[in-house]
Amino acid sequence: MSTEKTLINRFRESDFLYDFKRSPVTVVSFVIVMILIMLAVFADLVAPTNPFDAASLNLMNGFTPPMEPNAFTGETFVLGTDDQGRDLFSAIIFGLRVSLFVGLTAVILAMVLGVSLGLIAGYRGGWVDSLIMRAADIQVTFPSILIAMLIFGIARGLLPPHLRDEVAITVLIIAIGLSEWVPFARTVRGTTMVEKEKEYVQAARLIGLGSGQIMVRHILPNVLSPVLVIATITLALAIIAEATLSFLGVGAPPTEPSLGTLIRIGQDFLFSGEWWILLFPAFTLLALALSVNLLGDWLRDTLNPRLK
Amino acid sequence: MTDSILSVRNLRVVFPHRHGALVPIDDISFDVKKGEIIGFVGESGAGKSMTGAAIIGLIDPPGYIDQGEIWLDNERIDQLDVSAANRIRGRRISMVFQDPLTSLNPLRTIGDQLVETILTHLPVNADEAKRKAMAGLEEVDIDPDRFNAYPHEFSGGMRQRVVIALALSAEPELIIADEPTTALDVSVQAQVLDLLKKLCREHGTSVILITHDMGVIAETTDRVAVLYAGRLAEIGDTHQLLRHPQHPYTRGLIASTPAVEYGDISTELFQISGTMPRLDALPSGCAFHPRCEQALNYCASRRPDLQPDGVACWLYADG
Amino acid sequence: MVLPAGFMLMADFIHVEQLCRRFDLSEPWLARMISGRPKRFLDAVDDVSFTIERGKTYALVGESGSGKSTIARIAVGLLGPSSGRILIDGHDLHDRSLSEAEHRRTRQRLQMVFQSPYASLNPRWRVGNILAEPLRTFALVDSRQDERRRVQELLEQVGLSASDARRFPHEFSGGQRQRISIARALASRPDFIVCDEPTSALDVSVQAQVLNLLKELQRDLGLTFLFITHDLAVVRVMAHRIGVLKAGQLIEEQATTELIASPQSEYTRMLIRSAPRIRNQNGSAH
Secondary structure, eight states: OOSOOOHHHHHHTSHHHHHHHHOHHHHHHHHHHHHHHHHHHTHHHHOSSOTTOGGGOOGGGTTOOTTSOOTTTOOOOTTOBOTTOOBHHHHHHHHHHHHHHHHHHHHHHHHHHHHHHHHHHHHHOHHHHHHHHHHHHHHHTSOHHHHHHHHHHHHHHHSOHHHHHHHHHHHHHHHHHHHSOHHHHHHHHHHHHHHHTSHHHHHHHHTTOOHHHIIIIIIHHHHHHHHHHHHHHHHHHHHHHHHHHHHTTSSSOTTSOOHHHHHHHHHTTGGGTOTHHHHHHHHHHHHHHHHHHHHHHHHHHHTSOOOO | OTTEEEEEEEEEEEEOOTTSOEEEEEEEEEEEETTOEEEEEOOTTSSHHHHHHHHHTOOOTTOEEEEEEEEETTEEOTTOOHHHHHHHBTTTEEEEOSOHHHHSOTTSOHHHHHHHHHHHHSSOOHHHHHHHHHHHHHHTTOOGGGGGOOGGGSOHHHHHHHHHHHHHHTOOSEEEEESTTTTSOHHHHHHHHHHHHHHHHHHTOEEEEEESOHHHHHHHOSEEEEEETTEEEEEEEHHHHHHSOOSHHHHHHHHHSOOSSSOOTTOOOOOOSSOOOOGGGOOSSSTTGGGOTTOOGGGGTSOOOOOTTSBOOGGGOOO | OOOOGGGSOTTEEEEEEEEEEEEEOOOOHHHHHHHOOOOOEEEEEEEEEEEEETTOEEEEEOOTTSSHHHHHHHHTTSSOOSEEEEEETTEETTOTTSOHHHHHHHHHTEEEEOSOTTTSSOTTSOHHHHHHHHHHHTTOOSSHHHHHHHHHHHHHHTTOOGGGGGSOGGGSOHHHHHHHHHHHHHHTOOSEEEEESTTTTSOHHHHHHHHHHHHHHHHHHOOEEEEEESOHHHHHHHOSEEEEEETTEEEEEEEHHHHHHSOOSHHHHHHHHHSOOSSOOOGGGO
């Protein structure tokens, strides 16, 4: 092992990639997630229509079944249309974008908050640790959806009506993010408490480094691997949480519907025969959440420290 | 062969790996006589613990015994099915591990654990088992009144003595002790080793004592086998070997060990250059040749066989 | 008791004066109130005093629980004393009246080599950065180039090569990792290094390499060592002077060869007796 390998080569030959390729479920999940992300990112290019441009909508197109030409206009829509003539495929792609954006940002918020609090609690110990952990314990006794609704409701109450829709997405992100920090904090705290006793931390204290420097430079890199796993699983939870809130009408505003909103819309029409308005968004949500979850499971198993 | 309790012939253990197979034990043969204490000494990665694991059948998959035979008192034991292997393990061959904390079940009293082992392996009833357990505790100098105590109530040295009592309880023919005193303080170490020696003599039990400490070998064993990179470098009577080591590695090991009886600040310890090779980068021929000051030309291309006088080195081969 | 400056011998570099360290092992307050049990303390270090001459090695020998590791940690400032003090060339690390700058200067003069080759190097940092950290913290280098040069120097000083700076700790063996730890300890050019069982986790042949390296460095750089160990044979070749610790108390101290030849206390005699011997086996051993 005398020649230096480039990063790409090291990755190509790594055990990580090897394990990945050996698990068909994981590869499929990864492909699905990638496709969905690509669709969402390039929504503007991929979607045949812009479903939120009221001017382009033709009410006569409403309730068109998938792949059948409309009785009145003769246009065909891959996944059909909803009650207002919106192309469902486009609506789903844009909805996917909202769902993913909210989910990812919320997870990042939860991660930053949770990891920081976990580091501080684990390193400092004492009353700081007790305070943070009791806060975590209290928060965990409430279902995260309720907490998100609570935060959302408070924000809505505080904001003047004309701002509500614009800020809705931000509030949604904050609400979900604040409700999911605890698993990060607890895991990081545990690992921090172990790492803090190790001699390399003593060596850093010895030369006079401050707690903050030690936490960020030395301990943080060593507590991150479980964090990635938790983040992936929390992403699935965040996506579902957002969909639930939007479904309940307290999430994404009608101007920027997410998959959850679409499901709510579709729910009204399920039993009157227009099944596609509900089913396609629902399937998309299912595919996304399930794939992310499976990826997270695989990551957790593969990153598990194994005997050499 | 009749006075050997254990016979190992051409043992080879393989661990398949993505980048090729690793061979932690490569063609080892030796005998353990009845009632003798034989030491297995080597540094980290030499394969000494792996040898013990192979004998008792506890190699973790994906490792497996690729070749060789293991005979326990004229019965072959390396290819047994699970139930037959379980009858041997604990009953005819038992094991003492390094860490007494994890060898004993913290949730059960030591008396319970002793009785359970006895009942599992010997055809006695509960009362008889309890009697034996108490006698076992006395033998290791633990007050039988502590029969109902839990492992955490004992010190490290006492726990290890309980583990020895456990190992002896089923009256095995062979005990494999893997670094039994490494985790103990020096003063306690001496006591535990003396106890092990004494009891094994009394019971006629053979012992394979695995350690990295030459001092432990010197004070406890009758014969010793020196392992290097999964191969036997030298094997022979302990006194003989320590006084007149033949293999350059053995010589180097003994010379690098500091002594408490002599030497001072100005003493420069002998050091063998280099480090033990990794299993995925074993040198060709004799595994020790890159570090050997007396290496001959063909040491690099041909692996030396174990000579009748117990050393595997081209310096001593006939012809 | 504070010794006036004139009373300190010039050669005595390290002074340990009536050092005590007590740990509070009591149950939490509420549990104690309910059960009525008194507080429980452990005197890990109990009135220990000794000195170390500059450029020499002093070994603290004892079994587990003797307090030797606690003293080591107090010496480098990782732990504070309950009473008493440790002076390094007249300076006390735990003296609150010192300014930040004076404190830093004293810190720069001491270092530690730890027991575990696995836990003493940050597994996520490259070796080059591990060695550079003290250089940066004490502002001992002006430029990246200067830093690289110094790191290379340190690696070569301990028998490793410059290209090892790019590697991670897990790519090295136990003995090599200890060398890296020693290189890190040398980075700030300290005067005093505490070695806490630096070879206990190493194989015998590797131990010989590391011990020889430490002695060579002491000769070349004039280092003073406090050497913590339980192995009397190692002490014999490493230390000028030995202090024997038992349950926090220093029960005996003497020059190495004299202590081993004629130990004064029964405990020391027991320690010497228990040390395994390879040579001098007479036929009646079994």
